[in-house]
Amino acid sequence: MKVGDIIRYIVENTLETGFPVPAPRDVAYRWALNRNIPRRGRVYLYTGALYQLVPYIDASVKSMERFGRLPGLGKAARLLSRTRLTGIAIRPRRELIEWSERVVASIASLAVRNVEGLAYLYEDDRYSGVLLYEIGAEDAFLKHASRVYAALKERGVEKLITIDPHTTYVMRDIYPKFIDGYDIDVVNYLEVMKDHQASRVLKGKVTIHDPCLYARTLNILEEPRRLLASLGYEIAEAKRSRENTYCCGGPVEAFSPKLSLAIARDRLRELASTATTIVTLCPICYLSLSRARENMSLNITIKDIAELLG
Amino acid sequence: MLNLVETIIDNEELQEALRRATAHAFESVKKILASNPQLMEMAREVKEAKERVLSHLDHYISMTVKKLEERKALVYLASSAAEARGIIGDIVGSGKTIVLSKSMSAEEIGLRRFLESRGNRVYETDLGQFLVQLEEGKPMHVTAPAVHMTKEKIAELVAEKLGANLSRQSSPEEIVAVVRRFLRKQFVNADIGISGANAIAADTGSIVILENEGNIRLVTGLPEKHIVVAGVEKIVPNLILAVKTAIVQAAFAGLYPPTYINIISGPSSTGDIEHKRVYGAHGPRELHVILLDNGRRKALSDERLREILRCVRCGRCLFECPVWGHLANHWGGNTYGGPMGILWTAVVEDKREAYPLTLLCLQCKRCSQVCPMSIPLAELIHDLRKEYVTKAYT
Numbered sequence: 021m022k023v024g025d026i027i028r029y030i031v032e033n034t035l036e037t038g039f040p041v042p043a044p045r046d047v048a049y050r051w052a053l054n055r056n057i058p059r060r061g062r063v064y065l066y067t068g069a070l071y072q073l074v075p076y077i078d079a080s081v082k083s084m085e086r087f088g089r090l091p092g093l094g095k096a097a098r099l100l101s102r103t104r105l106t107g108i109a110i111r112p113r114r115e116l117i118e119w120s121e122r123v124v125a126s127i128a129s130l131a132v133r134n135v136e137g138l139a140y141l142y143e144d145d146r147y148s149g150v151l152l153y154e155i156g157a158e159d160a161f162l163k164h165a166s167r168v169y170a171a172l173k174e175r176g177v178e179k180l181i182t183i184d185p186h187t188t189y190v191m192r193d194i195y196p197k198f199i200d201g202y203d204i205d206v207v208n209y210l211e212v213m214k215d216h217q218a219s220r221v222l223k224g225k226v227t228i229h230d231p232c233l234y235a236r237t238l239n240i241l242e243e244p245r246r247l248l249a250s251l252g253y254e255i256a257e258a259k260r261s262r263e264n265t266y267c268c269g270g271p272v273e274a275f276s277p278k279l280s281l282a283i284a285r286d287r288l289r290e291l292a293s294t295a296t297t298i299v300t301l302c303p304i305c306y307l308s309l310s311r312a313r314e315n316m317s318l319n320i321t322i323k324d325i326a327e328l329l330g
Numbered sequence: 331m332l333n334l335v336e337t338i339i340d341n342e343e344l345q346e347a348l349r350r351a352t353a354h355a356f357e358s359v360k361k362i363l364a365s366n367p368q369l370m371e372m373a374r375e376v377k378e379a380k381e382r383v384l385s386h387l388d389h390y391i392s393m394t395v396k397k398l399e400e401r402k403a404l405v406y407l408a409s410s411a412a413e414a415r416g417i418i419g420d421i422v423g424s425g426k427t428i429v430l431s432k433s434m435s436a437e438e439i440g441l442r443r444f445l446e447s448r449g450n451r452v453y454e455t456d457l458g459q460f461l462v463q464l465e466e467g468k469p470m471h472v473t474a475p476a477v478h479m480t481k482e483k484i485a486e487l488v489a490e491k492l493g494a495n496l497s498r499q500s501s502p503e504e505i506v507a508v509v510r511r512f513l514r515k516q517f518v519n520a521d522i523g524i525s526g527a528n529a530i531a532a533d534t535g536s537i538v539i540l541e542n543e544g545n546i547r548l549v550t551g552l553p554e555k556h557i558v559v560a561g562v563e564k565i566v567p568n569l570i571l572a573v574k575t576a577i578v579q580a581a582f583a584g585l586y587p588p589t590y591i592n593i594i595s596g597p598s599s600t601g602d603i604e605h606k607r608v609y610g611a612h613g614p615r616e617l618h619v620i621l622l623d624n625g626r627r628k629a630l631s632d633e634r635l636r637e638i639l640r641c642v643r644c645g646r647c648l649f650e651c652p653v654w655g656h657l658a659n660h661w662g663g664n665t666y667g668g669p670m671g672i673l674w675t676a677v678v679e680d681k682r683e684a685y686p687l688t689l690l691c692l693q694c695k696r697c698s699q700v701c702p703m704s705i706p707l708a709e710l711i712h713d714l715r716k717e718y719v720t721k722a723y724t
Contacts, residue, residue, distance in 0.1 A: 023332065023689060024722045154693060156712065156719035232694040267652050267694035275689045276335045282345075283652045283692075 026274055030151060031160040038164075039069070040151045042110055043076040048145045051121040057132065061139025065131050065209075066172075066180040068148040068187030071120045071303040075112035077273075078307055083110060085277045119324075120303065126330030127183045131209045135181060144171045150190040154271065162198050169199050179205040181212065185233035185240075185302045193237070210243040210301070213329070215250040223252040226328070227295035229287070229309065230265035231302040244301055244325055251328065256295045266290065268308035284312035292318045299325050331661070331686050338660050347480045348655055351471075355649035358584035359700075369581045373702035376578050379571045380563070380640040380703065383532070387630060390532045390565045391621065397535030401596030402609060403617040411439035411624050411678075418524070418557060421618050424449040426521040429513075431541070431549040432456030433526025434472060434643060435559045435622055438665045438678055441524070453516040455545040457509055464491040470658040472645040472666065473583045478658045481505070513545070523549035523614070527560035528579055528642070529572035530619075534595055536569050537619070540576040542589040550594060556614040558594075561622050563639040569593070575642055582644035582702045629677040634713050638673035640703040645670075647697035647707055653690050661687060669697035669707040676714060685718035 030040045039047070048069035057065070132138050146168045152161035172180075182188040185208075192206040226248060234240040241262050245255050260266040269283030288309050291298045298320055300306040309322050338344065363369060383390045391407070398405045408414035418441060422428065428450050430436060442463065445452045454463040458476035462469050464487055469475030476484065482498040485505055489496040494508040525546055529538040537558050539546050550556050566572050573591060580588035598613030609615055629635045648654045648668035659667025663675030663683045669691070676684035688711050697707040 023686065027719055027722050156688075156716035158716055159720060232692070232696075236695045236699055263699070264696075267692045267696070269652065269692070271692045271694070272653065272690055276332060278339055279335050279653065279656060279690065282339050282656050286652065286655070 023275065027155060027157060030155060030274070031157050034147070034149060034152055034164050035160055039073060039076070039147050041073065041076045041080040043073055047072045047076070048147070049140070049142045051124045052128065052140055052142060055125065055128070057128065057138070057140040059139060059142060060176075061137045063135055063138050063179045063181060064172075064175070064177050065128055065138055065140045065145075065183070066177075066187070066191070067124055067127075067145055067183050068150070068191070069145065070147070070150070070184045070187050071124045073147065074120050074303045074307050075116035076110060077304075078116055078311070079110040079112045081273050081277050084274075116307075119306075123303075123324045123326050124183070126326040127209055130213060130326065130329055131181050131183075134209075134212050134214055138181065141172075141175065141177075144175050146171060148187045148190050150186045150194075153190055153194055154186075155274070158198075165195055165198055169195065169202065169204075172204060177204055179207065181207055181209050183209050185231040185238060186304065188240075189233045189237060208238070208240055210240055210247070210325075213243065213247055215246060221252045222254070224297065225254045225256050225295045226297040226299050227256045227258050227291055228261065228299045228301070228325075229258070229268065229291055229305055230261055231300075231305055232265060232267050234301060235263050235265040240301075244299070247329055248299065248325070253328065258291050258294045260290065268302075268305040269312075270304035270308040273308070280308065281312060284308040285316065288312045288316065288318070288320075292320045296320050298322045299328065301325050331690070334660060335657065335690070338657050343480055343483055344478050344658065345656065347478050347483070348658060350480070351474065351477045352649050352655050355584050355646075359582060359646060359649075362581050362584065362586045366581065366586065369578065369586075370702075372574050373578045373582070376566070376571060376575050376642065377640060377703045379566050379575075383565050383567060384563065384630060384636065384639055387562065387565075387627065390567070391562055393532045394530055394535060394565050394621070397531075397533065398596075398619055399535075401535045401617075402599075403535065403596055403619050406618070406620045407623070408620050409623045411622075414439045414559060414620055414622050414624070415441065415444045417620055418559065418618075419444065419448060421555070421557060422448070422450060422522055426450045427516065427519050428452045428522045428524060429516055429520040429545075429549045429553065430454050430459075431523070431525040431539070431546040432459040432469075432475065433524070433559060434469070434665060435526050435561050436524060437469060438561075438624065439559070439622065441559065451516075453513065453520075455513055455517070455543075455549055456541075457506065457543060457545075460509060460513070461487060464488065468659065468664070470660075470667070471648055472643050472668075472671070474645065517545075517548045517552050520549075520553045522555045522557060523551075523553040524557045524559065525550050527558055527564050529575040530560060530565045530621075531567075531569040531572040532565050533568040536572060536593050536595040538569075538572040538576050539592045539594070540580055540588050540590070541592070542585055544590065546592055547590060550592060551598075551613050554610070554614055555616045555618065556594070556597070557618045557620065559620045559622060561624070562626055563641075565621075578702055579642040579644045582642070582646045582700075584646075584649075625678045634710055635673065635676060637705050637710060638670065638677060638707075640705055641670050641674070641701075642703060643670070644702060646700050646702070650696045650700050652694065652696070653692060657690070661690060663687075669711065670705075672714070673705075673707065673710055681714065681717070684714055688712075688715035688718060691715070 149164035654668040666674035
């Protein structure tokens, strides 16, 4: 595929459907139905839909690998993506959908427990547009971000609790550079979590795969370690961890799945030699490492931190 | 570039060579910095000095020219690669034997092939660069040009090209001995030696060149003529800072202490006969210095891209980069690759050559974090990507 086509695909999808890849309209908040999180409050949980989009990103990349093209490129398919028929255009893996909804729900309950009066945005929990910024499509990013910001302001949002590194980064560090008068306070859920009562039960050894953004930009390094330790987990540090963490390869997936996979394997090998339970803190890392694992015979478990904390 | 990625990753020999090299480099730099904390302070000092020079580049260039001339060097300013080739071509002529020490600036202007095309015999003398010459390829790392070859492949290559008795089982020592024997003859016969520079001191006109192999001492010491080709950004305010620049470069390249640091201030001379200065004693009689612009001054006017001109070319960002770890300098322009190389390509070739390369950057920022000159490499690559992508889809 040509570079321009890939970029245009992401840009057009985001501007027309709100998501970078074809996905159901309610993908962001489906997990929240019947959970009775208040609709109004002072502080809002904002997922930015990244966890929830992972199954659809995965399906898009797989389609590119297998057929040399992205799913639903073209007007007809984009129309499809706006309906519940998306399943026809791309085939997300069921277990990934279940995993992402389970993790988001788990993070939400942790956040509800730790933040007084926490509300949820439901339909206004829109995708942040972070990928547009990351690939360098700044005009489109500005357009999309302005829409997201307007929706948040209309809702009266003053503070957001974010749940992944990319959304935290873009909402905290990048939106203010693009949007005049941006005044939303952005806090990552790991930063507001109180420790569990010190556990006396030892739960075994885990290794943390620090996301690049937490490690080198947002400085969220101690929180996951403290939280896991307070639950009784022993943290084994990988050879390259904390500020020196190594990328999962995810960010180049759109342009070279093969390179992305090669990097993910390097990283997974290193993590697997450290502990048999690998803890991720970012849905993209989870996806990259899980995909890398498919063709490697490793006796390991990959878990999002919320699966251990929840 | 994107089309090439698959082939590169499927090249098992290349992948294995890169795996071995990156593992070594990571550990060695870590150890050096841990046991020599003063190096970080030295790096900061060099960074500030480089910034100072870049803010007043023309001033420092004229100061350097003046001092070099006082030291009896012949100095030339070359605005482009073609002009540099022309100048060197005139100095060299044809039918000569030339020994080259690894110089990225020489590589940048395509010097070896140019001189060969003019009927000269040209030998690279840095082992890695010599292997690249035998292979007819391009350097795959800025300080470790043959990083893409395993020992086994190197043995085969040397056996084939030099007719040596080596096999895939030969040891590195055996390979080095063969090359040493071969190059000895060329050093002795060479008419001209050509080197680069790690730093040039504006206050003394001294050329500082770092090495471990010992080839540079011979390249710059044995022939009658010594030609230096170096980018104008290599100028630092004084000799102490020039030596510090070389030390920092060595440390961050994972080689500390460096085996040799050469300081060359003019052609060799003696005053031992009646106190009369005679040029051309045991070393070269002539020293020619070509100060190369080739896009550098233009880059100075680019508020962002100018930051790469501080680069000391230690190559640490390459060894730390997950993408480079699989693609080596295939992920690059004609001369430079990896994080620093994408930016250097934008400087010495054209931004358009650098643009597509930016898409493979992870933005993981390991490069920015380890750069001794605090160049925000990932951020600068992102800037280029932004310029490119806006053009690509609109």
